[in-house]
Amino acid sequence: MIAFLNQKGGAGKTTLATHLAGELAMQGQRVTLLDADPQGSALDWAQRRSQSGHKRLYGVFGLARDSLHQEAPQIALRSDYVVIDGPPRVAALARSALLAADLVLIPVQPSAYDVWASQEMVQLVAEARVFRPQLLAAFVINRRVVGTVIGREARQALADQPFPALRAEVSQRIVFADSVAAGRLACEVAPQCAASREIAALAQAARDMLRESVRESLRESRR
Template identity: 65%
Template sequence: MIVALLNQKGGVGKTTLALHLVGELAQGGKRVTLVDADPQGSALDWSQQRVREGLPRLFGAVGLARDTLHREAPEIARDVDHVVIDGPPRVAGLMRSALLAADLVLIPVQPSPFDGWASAEMLSLLTEARIYRPQLAARFVLNRCAARTVIARETAETLADHDPPVLNSTIGQRVVFADAAQTGRLASEIGRQSPAARKVATLTDEIARLGIGRVDP
């Protein structure tokens, strides 16, 4: 399965979510490759920081910030169980290529009405991609939220009426994610039973239960 995390709005925690998803899959015994399709290269920076810290390599990471991604990612996927793409913000050509590469698109949004409206352009690109890949699946993911707040609940209720729907699993705003970004670690390596690590595990399980795989037209 090729999973692409995409949102043209910056600051939604896309890279952190991509790294923790691929890390959770790898810790579960899956062969996984992370594709950094963001020209900023934040995911690759995290991988390099991990090397500097002397931490073991959990998964492969490659930089592919180019609009041939839809041809190259499926080739990478032949040798692994999953490919996770950390997509670019506001680069239309790269975004379209990532959409055409993916089996499942995850759209991280924060619990704010503004994030919902900012996703409109993203959804337009998704509709366009489905002309060529009608089986392309997509889900919103509530990220950086406190699940019990009113605004988080209202955002989830609003997105429940949308296509794509929102996943039940949410990821909270936790200090451990900032620590993980700085040290090249995953939240689960800092504390396996921490709320952050458990949320990532729950999200990963929900994605796996979707049973999505690549079926080319």
């Protein structure tokens, strides 16, 4: 289970969640997306996709309840990956998503304000690790403006945090806005575009983290 969480609104959680789920599905994985945001943006995207007659890539279900961690495991039995689009500013829902997730990805826009705002999420992850010490966490620099150095500065600002920033970054690109409005993915609107390559790199980074965690667990069990 991979959860996109950030207590700050506007970080791009839904865009990343729908695109990561789509990338995994296109790789042949069985994927479910859980919309844990009361605003229901991922559900709206899925509805637009259905109304436009586009192929269904994965199931999208609304689960904006603080019992998410109790209900999600049953859903996971039918999926290879469950992607959770988390809520902003709803700590109870965020805590429930953290208790369900194997990996939490925290989208951070490359600005000092977003880096500062991420501290609340860092604290929530620390609290969740008391109960689930195996919980993985990483930052994702999102909406980086191409051709600027501000993304590098954001990475430097995140260097002091207790978990890493993924090397895979996602830039601010018009194709994301165009694809969301049509209920599609960037790779469907513009195949082989830079946005598609960035999402593929993000999916690979997430899978690598999860695989390394499994390998580490196996090594520990053999000691």
